[in-house]
Amino acid sequence: MAPSALPPQDSIISNRPKVLIPEKVSPDGLALLSSSFEIHQPKNLSAQDLLAIIPDYDALIIRSETKVTVEVLAAAKRLKVVARAGVGVDNINVEAATQHGVIVVNSPSGNIVAAAEHTIALLMSVARNVPGGDRSLRSGGWERSKFVGTEVGGKTLGIIGLGKVGLKVARMGIGLGMKVVALDPYASPKIAAAASVELVNDLQSLLPLVDFLTIHTPLIASTLDLVSGPELAQMKKTAKVLNVARGGVYNEAALLDALDAGTIAGAGLDVFTSEPPAPGSTAEALCRHPKVVATPHLGASTVEAQENVSIDVCNQVLAILSGGVPTSAVNAPLILPEEYRKLQPFVGLVEKMGSIYTQHYSGKSPQGAVGGKKFDLIYEGELASIRNTRPLFAALVKGITSSISDSGGRDVNIVNANLIAKEKGIVINETHTSDSSDLVYASLVTLRTGSGEDEQDEQVISGYVSGKSIYISKLDKFNTSFVPEGTLLILHNYDEPGKIGGVGSILGKHGINIKFMSVAALDSDRRQEDKISGIETKGNEALMILGIEGTVDREVESELRREQGILDVSIVRL
Ligand SMILES: NC(=O)C1=CN([C@@H]2O[C@H](COP(=O)(O)OP(=O)(O)OC[C@H]3O[C@@H](n4cnc5c(N)ncnc54)[C@H](O)[C@@H]3O)[C@@H](O)[C@H]2O)C=CC1
């Protein structure tokens, strides 16, 4: 391993999560990470070096040069996120990442203006021979007739892939006075029409029309060699092609042949099948071809784009390593920003509910055991209208497992939550209840376990969000309202005089400070039902929930249990 690729020695002793950044990423985003995490930016990291050091890292931030292979992902021991500071994720084995529970995020929009502008730069360069003229002049020439170009105004620009970059290129093309025709089976005809773009249905309808052709699809199995020999043969001899997408969407060998044979007039290429082009490769021959203007994958290389993508992905790395939800996960269902804003406070609530569940009920077997348990997670009110509640599902798995796993639940994320739940035999059934007629809160979340037939077996925790705070509104059969944070002492007792004083003096004796206290009464429906079914309640039961500072050890706990009228004691650390 080259000495420059070694991580700093101090990293071996530090416990802060580690972020590996083997490529050049703008410092704007990195500033967001440096206070909480250890950042290593080795230069010239080879594939071997990466394999050797990846087990040490929690996050990997890359651009297009680093290949995140099956082997890299298998070697990673604590990796939670691979962040692509850009759009294309074709250098990441996303499927393997999902299997290992690693979130892949990207920056879907941070560099699209840069990529579109670079496409136009190549368009004008190939149309007006700018690079050739410049080279000739530098070597003493003044060859005006050799570099006569063509105008783009009035010409037809063909676009394959009318996504974010493609649409920007289309608008710029229209601005240059071009007619724009596009092929994209998934594009919105309305958006295309609004941008004055004519949509066609197949390559045969597109290729013979165009004077310039540009591709803006991702590189996936169906777009590899999308334009090869037979397709190039359908184009005008005077046509020129552009590629700011990925090497491989045009078949390089077919393109080289067409340029040599004069059946295609020129090409503007930013991307290649091997980068940098391997010596003796077709990619290298294309770069050196007199009819080609080539740039070394500069599409996203602007100051602005690099700032954007860096801030975008570093924010997501920060969120993931802090147990939050990313905004652009590639291997997780898309969460719309509007939905994300609505869900965010509930993520914290549901996680706390899961954690309370495990700590409050554990030990009260068989109901308390977590493994093999079936949970109902019920969303009522406004929350019920959000269909994609996967972050809440993940938050529950995380909360339930946080107090019973080495990792404290930090390894649970929206990508692997399902897998972890399955491993632990936890079944979570999410229900969206539209009937919210008797709801006092805008949204209510309820976690319920138990048979449903025998209410004595049932365990219920409900919560809601008000402003920026989260509250638990029901615990078991008791109505309450407390903020779930810090250390909570939960006492189940008979609601008799003197209980609070007795508990207070035990805690005081052991130097335990009470920060807040909430008394939860038996919910009135339940009291009525108990009466009807003749359940002996020996007077009213209640829950005392105390927010405390100090350590409740076994001695304090058993003293509390011995206190008259105390039925149960649990300590919940949140
Ligand atoms: N050279 C560079 O530095 C940069 C390159 N890129 C490349 O550009 C690509 C496109 O980026 P965006 O526009 O942001 O992605 P996007 O996902 O917004 O758009 C891709 C479009 O391609 C369409 N498409 C997929 N398969 C197709 C097919 N077989 N035929 C026709 N259309 C098809 C999709 O429907 C979609 O509209 C990226 O995947 C990346 O590889 C992006 C940024 C910078």
Ligand SMILES: O=C(O)C(=O)COP(=O)(O)O
């Ligand atoms: O965002 C993309 O897809 C790009 O191709 C940009 O690549 P880069 O980050 O400049 O290596």
